[in-house]
Amino acid sequence: MGIIGKTDSQIEKIIQQEADRQEYELNLIASENIVSQAVMAAQGSILTNKYAEGYPARRYYGGCEYVDQAEDLAIERAKKLFKVEYANVQPHSGSGANMAAYFAVLNPGDRILAMDLSHGGHLTHGAAVSFSGKLYDFAHYGLSPETERIDLNQVEALAKKHRPKLIVAGASAYPRIIDFKGFSQIAKSVNALFMVDMAHIAGLVATGVHPSPVGFADLITSTTHKTLRGPRGGLILSSERYAKAIGSQIFPGIQGGPLMHVIAAKAIAFKEALGQSFTDYQKQVVKNASALAFVMMERGYKLISGGTDNHMVLVDFSQKDISGKDAEERLGRAGITVNKNTIPNEKRGPFVTSGIRIGLPLVTSRGMDEKASKRIAGFICDVLDDQENIEITAGKVKDLCLQYPLYKGK
């Protein structure tokens, strides 16, 4: 029995079951990853006990001399990693980071142009059910029906028509490079500010594997736990110009005490991201996604935009007799976790969908290479082709997982 079990055997059991699920199954959720043991330890550290409302050297509580140092380190490393003047490491989440960024430069009712959720955008990019859609007047761009890529001509036409105060680029389900320079030129031409939500690709951006929005975007938001491989949380970057507005919107605008244990873990993750092995990792993520895409297309599966430039692929079942929900459920029975995903011009509802999103960041963190990624693609196609293959594939999935432990030398 461990420390948790002495107090709560039910929660200990749940944690153990989840640990086994993560260890023995293939997790292909594009927004998930495996943090280092140092990042995990910081999150479970004594820093969780400390209240520190405010910012380093300007707190509303005494006893902040050590947590101040942790936050200063996180800020300095984030600034170095992304080459920016200002970093706010306090957002508890990506949604909170986006809320603070909007609040910093907009008034309720202002117009924003962002990517449509069903084409790959995010809830906080103006979905009616999100605070964003309730507070602001959103217009949306989507993917070109021909190329299934963002069409800057469409973005420009919509920007001219709607005259937004802010244009947002960034997506939760888009497998191609985003042209931040092109977006910024459009924003300038209509006198709009430009914001990039780089949550999905932050690790690729940090290492130059995806072009950086720095120098083009006025505001940059992110999470820290996707390709960036840090603790769960948010991040906002900008020039000094917006520092005060962003800072006061995060605290006291929308948050109270920052999570100092998570901020310390962010500092560790940024240090890890500054090392060469992190760049090698990001390059491998992209190679693995391409390898998986290649096999799936060869096996007759249609991918949105015909492939990938980043860490994910989107499979389009609109011409197949299977829904995203069916595929997610079927793959789950084989020990392969993906998520159903809407595709452009979706005909099915959001709980059924006609696609799945497959991400390679987590299996790459386990050490898997292109050969392993091609095997994974084969497993996926076997299961999608014929349900009879589920049982035999589940065995192969477990064997592959055993070859690539989550934490080596545990």
Ligand code: DSN
């Ligand atoms: N939309 C979630 C994802 O990409 O999985 C993150 O908020």
